[in-house]
Amino acid sequence: MSGNTLGTLFRVTNFGESHGPAIGAVVDGCPPGMALSEADIQAELDRRRPGTSRHVTQRREPDTVEILSGVFEGVTTGTPIGLLIRNTDARSKDYSNIADTFRPGHADYAYWKKYGVRDPRGGGRSSARLTAPTVAAGAVARKWLMQEFGVRIRGYMSQLGPIPIPFESWDAVPDNPFYAPNAGIVPELEAFMDRLRHDGDSIGARIEVTADGLPAGWGEPIYDRLDADIAHAMMGLNAVKGVSIGSGFDCVAMRGSEHGDELGPDGFMGNHAGGVLGGISSGQPLRVSLAIKPTSSIRIERRSVNRANEPVMVQTLGRHDPCVAIRATPIAEALLAIVLMDHALRHRGQCA
Template sequence: MRANRAARRPATCSEQARPTHLNTFGQLLRVTTFGESHGPAIGCVVDGCPPGIAIAPEDFAHDLARRATGKTRHTSARHEADAVEILSGVYEGRTTGTPVALLIRNTDQRSKDYANIAAQFRPGHADYTYWQKYGIRDPRGGGRSSARETTMRVAAAVIAKKWLADRYGVRVQGWMSQIGEVVPNGFDAAAIETNPFFWPHAAQVDELEAYMDALRKSGDSVGARVTVVADGVPPGWGEPVYGKLDGELAAAMMSINAVKGVEIGDGFAAVAQKGTQHRDEIARDGFLSNHAGGILGGISSGQQVLVSVAFKPTSSLRLPGQTVDVEGNEVEVVTTGRHDPCVGIRATPICEAMLALVLMDQALRHRAQCGDVGEMSPRIPAATGKKR
């Protein structure tokens, strides 16, 4: 009876404004993803994409390969072709302004790996919470909660990165800034794309290889930190209260599988700083520091936008663990199959994707409301690195 009464109750204003099933991201640039880890395909629809962007199936290959498994012994052995099919929204190599639909066929599922644990709730996974929410779940590879879903975020962001670079000169780049207790001993941007860890210090790669080999042999896993930045973001993007740029970046990064923390700029390190250090003083020739991560009052300052993301250790382990099954019985669970000993290894392109998608959505929103404002004077350059 309660269910019937609830069905007849008129929706409130907040319910009418907020969709029930949140598989869509963004406001003017809206990205809807669909599909499961072991289903026939995954895909996305990019709505609100401006017309005239040059895009072809081969444009997706680079970033999808950076995210893919099976390219190194330090990630899952699952090997997907990740060939993008453009179903709509592109004519003669350019976007038309209508919804862009992208599809990727799943070609390397091994659903039998999950047969023995289909009735068990894996610790640290979404098995139990999906069961409680929906009353049914797809146990094959985590279904919708699998990191396989992030493939389509990366694909959608190929369009966003291209538009941001062509129209505003914005460049997005990420790297792994910590794995377990290991941090970079130096920083060389040229080294990031030369190793499977997206590590910015080439001399440490052998150390990381040995570290991951030992971890994989032990059967355990470890967490990681990924840092992603955007250069060239003009001042003015973001909203002052509920659509803050940093707030939407935090929400976007937290929507990525296994993320447990997000920092903007100095983040939690600001707790120990004095105001005289953190306040990013300004001179005529530029900001003197960038502790705020390029965002002030929820609006971009023209400085480098800097976000750091913390990933938890992988929960799928071959080491026995305690759980219960769908009948409530205590059981021992062992997760077999193909899993990453550190999910953060593949996370750099995903974090880049979410940063690019947020920035493109905010750029379109800024243009819609404030496109007539133009460039205001003075225009303060990004941090000079000099502190007076």
């Protein structure tokens, strides 16, 4: 199965299934000599870990990471870094009723059509469980980017279903399960999710990811533009249905005199471009926005077909996130870090 590797010089290969013995990643291309421990990676995994609030899946996975290779006496060696996360709380019996049917909105049908066989346990390879290795690999990139360039990557939820979340402060983000930048709106978000869970339904959300301290010049036009590679990576995140940079789709209603960021002796006077011009970083803050669809696995019965193409009603049991976007912020941050480190190394290789 191809399509499991992200990056050119900094390459991350993801492996495993939701209910297999383990999941993990092989990180290739990390420069040698960087101090790296399992604690550096675990801190990021704990932010994504399931079962941390009543608003997410109650699957209890510690997500403890093991470094299998690529680190000796506490520093990276320049060889592939093997990262392993063991699955400890899989309940495959929850999926026995969908082994021969297809959940609406899920990848079941498409996987079966492509490969002729699929692992129905927890979604198999299409499960959001496979984002844990991405976060682990992203932790390596985040540390290197901060150490080498002072790049700081952060994210937050800007909308939950119909509820916009006005940005108030970064300080509020780590103190609530939604990564909301506004402490005052958290009770409303919790009440909304409680009603949704009672209904057995799901909802989508919008996530914003930022990178500050980025040097100008990263990006490989015309087919490996920085923004194109960011969009490519973000669309690889489960349930993402839209990616925009800077003003994004809002630019449709803007005039050129408004959207084009003017320049002065002290730099840019706006950032509608989101930190990327012509596919190359401009030195401004990078701004990425993600639209995440409602979770496809819900308790409400819905119409579908089985493998014999007979009509059936499907109800998905088990433990699922009623809003996958609640845990998506650290995953999106990790993906952005992976892309940025790859482009940093590529820029250094061509223009050093």
